[in-house]
Amino acid sequence: MENKTxxxxxxxxxxxxxxxxxxxxxxxxxxxxxxxxxxTCKIIxxxxxxxxxxxxxxKVEIHSSPQRERxxxxxxxxxxxxx
Numbered sequence: 001m002e003n004k005t006x007x008x009x010x011x012x013x014x015x016x017x018x019x020x021x022x023x024x025x026x027x028x029x030x031x032x033x034x035x036x037x038x039x040t041c042k043i044i045x046x047x048x049x050x051x052x053x054x055x056x057x058x059k060v061e062i063h064s065s066p067q068r069e070r071x072x073x074x075x076x077x078x079x080x081x082x083x
Contacts, residue, residue, distance in 0.1 A: 012056075030047075
């Protein structure tokens with residue numbers, strides 16, 4: 001199966017970017033997260049109108065919150081108990 005997702009175009013954001021350079025849509029962008037490592041994702045901007053993809057060269061670190069870790073541990077303990 002062929003991947004038909006267009007490659008993101010590199011974009012430099014000077015002051016603000018809310019207008020799609022390709023189609024002129026002016027209400028901002030959707031975001032997509034592309035995992036680079038276990039703890040790092042690249043952010044891709046996607047135009048909701050023409051679906052052009054832009055890479056502003058932003059990265060974000062992903063960390064599990066302490067609350068999520070506790071919930072995950074509780075769920076594991078509940079599943080591990082026998083009646």
